[in-house]
Amino acid sequence: MKTVLRRTALRLAALAALALPFPAGAQEAPWPNRPITIMGGFPNGSGVDIYARKLAEPLSRVLGVPVVVDNRTGAGGNIASEYVARARPDGYTFLLGTAGTHAINATLYSSLPFDPLRDVTHIALLGDVPNVLLVSPQHSPNLRSCADLISAARARPGQLNYASTGNGASTHLAGVQFAMAAGIDVLHIPYRGQGPAMLSLLSGETAFFFNQSGPSIGPSRQGQVRALAVSTRQRLGALPDVPTVEEACGLQGFESTTWYGLLAPPHLPAPIQERMAREVARIITEPDFVAWLTENQGITPPADPGPAAFRQVHERDIARWADVVRRSGARVD
Template sequence: MLRRPLLAAALAAAALPRSGHAQPADFPSHAVSMVVAFPPGGQGDVVARPVAAGLERLWKQPVPVVNRAGASGEIGYASIARAAGDGYALLMGLSSLAVIPEAARLFGRQPAYEIDQFAPVALFTADPTFLAVPAAAPWRTLEEFIADARARPGAISYSSSGNYGALHLPMAMLTTAAKLDLLHVPFQGGGPALTALLSGQVQAMTSGPGPITPHLKSGALRVLASWGAKRIPGFEQVPTLQERGFDGIEYYIWAGVFAPATTPAPLREALRRAMAAASRDPEVQRALAAGGNALDYRDGAAFEAFFREDTARLVKAVQRIGRIE
């Protein structure tokens, strides 16, 4: 009589998956890569590095930040979409993650990845973009910038992280709404785009607060407007585009951690708990604040809902703007 339950238990145990994926208690046993789909110096990079350092302290394993740039972020994003769902390859994704597949379809091209190939794990920052110009530029207000752009079509250039990227789409939204003709100069990421602005190669760019904050403090740059729904702490003097009559023009450059969608639920939960712990790490909080990034932590269902809603809004914006050659 005793042998039957023992036999049933043995058969049940044999039927359990042998993959280490289902055993998050053993995770991680070696280095975990965090991919940023852009060169160093941009928003994804300045958020990924303190978060990775916090995870290293928590996991006692290396968490190298891997800058895999190219094609407006498409190359780095696609690398995680195709990665094994074992937790050892993560993505610090930006808002452009949701845009690139839709932009590919506009041009009749097969997207390199689809949104459902990613599992949202945790959001760390979600800041509105700002219109930044050199402090020596003649424009001190948004109205002056727009008036000059209308008077000199194609004369004012701006840099971005690539077509339909996180720094291009907000400017495209503005130029479409304001009927402006600006010269778009795309780079491989926010870091090179910012370097171009600081060196005088271009006259404007959009950016999250993190990368430009040191240059605002040094007096090298000024900001003329934000894409937020309301003014934000630390930038109370900066008007929003909506205040200036551009209703519905709203854009946030957010940074969040994603895993491949094939990652098993128990491992996703282990990753979520680790990200929550990293968000509470005082060193992570200090590093983000020093870089001008306000921690806006969300995970689980809250981040998934945010990602779905923002994706829907950005896809509509891309469709409204249409093809940009």
């Protein structure tokens, strides 16, 4: 009788165990097991788009799943930034953010639907992005140097205009910094993205344009635009014959660069953050990728791409750009 009762108890215990739910982690396949999306806040062909697509290909290989790029443009990159800030922190949605979207916009906009610092998980710093001072050789044949440009601006205060990719964008603020350093009065004309701004320069609507390095290098090499200076302290390997603003314009210490970085929604699980950060760091420090960054895009690879170093750069730049935005008077309500 005791044996029968014992067997019955064991059967009941086994049935009860089967009825218990499995832990959530036991039911899920290891990450990643489906396509990953890198969001961008700027149009196709922009510097952000170019970098995101370049990164997606090797990232897809090492992770074993498709990595796709989805650009949701508008509001200075805020639409894509808000989308990612509110996305599920499951490791399938990332953002290729910039100093513009997550540092400049913090002061430029009177209010944001997300917190640029708290509503993210830092993955990897992707590089420093300079601007290139461009003019049109067809429509401005007399502007052959930065000195020529400054002289023309001083001769016609408030009349010489320049393009940007939007009010408060890094391409706008580089122009503000340049005008303040040179003591000139120039007119800012904002456009909706890199394409329309470049077209305005090529058509003669605007006189100059501090465009980001990536979309500037090809047209410069092809002679469509004339590169007068770069906004870094050292010359770019991609444009070795183009002087710095300090060299060409005599503006001591001038520098205007931003950064690209890979971000995720807040509260991303640490194992996913660590794996993604490790894979991205490995990719962007490979010799071929470094050569692409420096020689094709004019981007300086980060000394430390890791999440902790990225967060420090991010925190510092919110304060740094706040001062530039306030001095520029730019504001979006």
